[in-house]
Amino acid sequence: MPVPPLQLDATPDLADQVYRVLLDAISAGSLKPGQRITQEELAEQLAVSRQPVMQALRLLKKDGFVQDAPIIRGAAGRCRGLQVTPIDANWIAQVYEVRGALDALAVRLAAQRRTAIDPALLAEGRDAVKRGDIKAMIDADLTFHTALYRASQNPLIEQSALLHWHHIRRAMGEALQSEMLREPVWDEHEAIANAVANGDVHLADELMREHSGKASSTLGAEMIEKARQHRTEPPLAARTARTRQLRGRHLL
Numbered sequence: 001m002p003v004p005p006l007q008l009d010a011t012p013d014l015a016d017q018v019y020r021v022l023l024d025a026i027s028a029g030s031l032k033p034g035q036r037i038t039q040e041e042l043a044e045q046l047a048v049s050r051q052p053v054m055q056a057l058r059l060l061k062k063d064g065f066v067q068d069a070p071i072i073r074g075a076a077g078r079c080r081g082l083q084v085t086p087i088d089a090n091w092i093a094q095v096y097e098v099r100g101a102l103d104a105l106a107v108r109l110a111a112q113r114r115t116a117i118d119p120a121l122l123a124e125g126r127d128a129v130k131r132g133d134i135k136a137m138i139d140a141d142l143t144f145h146t147a148l149y150r151a152s153q154n155p156l157i158e159q160s161a162l163l164h165w166h167h168i169r170r171a172m173g174e175a176l177q178s179e180m181l182r183e184p185v186w187d188e189h190e191a192i193a194n195a196v197a198n199g200d201v202h203l204a205d206e207l208m209r210e211h212s213g214k215a216s217s218t219l220g221a222e223m224i225e226k227a228r229q230h231r232t233e234p235p236l237a238a239r240t241a242r243t244r245q246l247r248g249r250h251l252l
Contacts, residue, residue, distance in 0.1 A: 018046060022042070037083065038082070039057065106149050107207075122186060138169055
């Protein structure tokens with residue numbers, strides 16, 4: 001009796017689909033840092049059963065994108081659940097230490113091969129800056145770095161780096177709110193691409209390390225400032241009461 005051939009289901013695993021949708025939402029900020037999430041609500045929004053959501057959340061927790069939420073007390077009793085992991089400046093700095101090393105390795109290997117990076121990638125990034133489209137800026141940034149990973153011809157670099165990018169994307173959206181930080185990024189990218197195309201391994205490595213260091217310090221500073229503002233800003237109820245008080249004194 002002949003053995004039936006092995007077959008794979010052409011449909012992607014549902015839990016993997018849910019994982020990617022939630023990861024994109026967290027990376028883009030649709031699911032905000034600190035936001036509480038439940039299997040039931042996510043399953044309803046995605047029109048799936050709770051099982052794939054539970055599996056996806058387990059993976060997201062392992063990868064550090066969600067965490068146990070603080071216990072709260074309500075009408076239904078004690079409730080814990082999960083929340084989107086807050087963005088932490090120290091954690092992002094550690095991510096950049098790893099990603100910076102991978103990027104430096106990628107440009108050294110790419111420069112050894114004198115690989116030409118498509119100029120259209122640089123043009124797309126600069127166009128996104130001109131339009132002020134932050135999502136497009138982040139996507140273009142990832143596309144440029146991915147081109148360098150692939151130019152290295154070492155697939156392990158891209159596989160290792162892309163997980164870190166999801167963490168970094170969460171912070172980039174905050175930093176790119178400042179227009180002063182946008183254009184220099186693409187000047188740095190162009191200089192790196194030129195060094196790679198010219199086969200200057202030492203310069204490509206130096207420029208990439210400097211680029212990664214600047215990005216890490218910039219994102220860290222932005223997150224520290226955001227956290228400081230959040231700590232010093234009074235609660236909404238207090239701000240509303242203060243506004244009413246000032247209006248009563250005709251100061252607003």
